[in-house]
Amino acid sequence: MTFVIGEACIGVQDRACVDECPVDCIREGPDKLYINPIDCIDCGNCQPVCPVSAIFPDRAPKPGEEHHIQANADFFADPDDH
Numbered sequence: 001m002t003f004v005i006g007e008a009c010i011g012v013q014d015r016a017c018v019d020e021c022p023v024d025c026i027r028e029g030p031d032k033l034y035i036n037p038i039d040c041i042d043c044g045n046c047q048p049v050c051p052v053s054a055i056f057p058d059r060a061p062k063p064g065e066e067h068h069i070q071a072n073a074d075f076f077a078d079p080d081d082h
């Protein structure tokens with residue numbers, strides 16, 4: 001289980017979630033931030049601090065944002081990049 005960053009982060013990217021993560025698994029990409037699904041411990045700390053409610057658990061995706069689950073995983077597919 002992991003949390004996922006979706007559409008609403010695009011253009012905001014204020015990094016408020018990064019400071020809340022106990023395992024440092026949130027990284028900034030070119031358009032938004034991404035959560036590493038392997039390292040995320042599913043604690044939920046990041047979700048309430050997001051000013052635009054961009055973060056959701058993969059077991060309850062926001063409607064229309066299911067593709068962000070795979071996108072977050074794909075972002076970390078090449079370990080040399082992060």
Ligand code: SF4
Binds near residue numbers: 003022039
């Ligand atoms: S749910 Fe917890 S471990 Fe996962 S990204 Fe958010 S703060 Fe980090």
Ligand code: SF4
Binds near residue numbers: 009010014016053
């Ligand atoms: S707190 Fe929300 S808007 Fe800010 S960087 Fe994290 S996911 Fe993006």
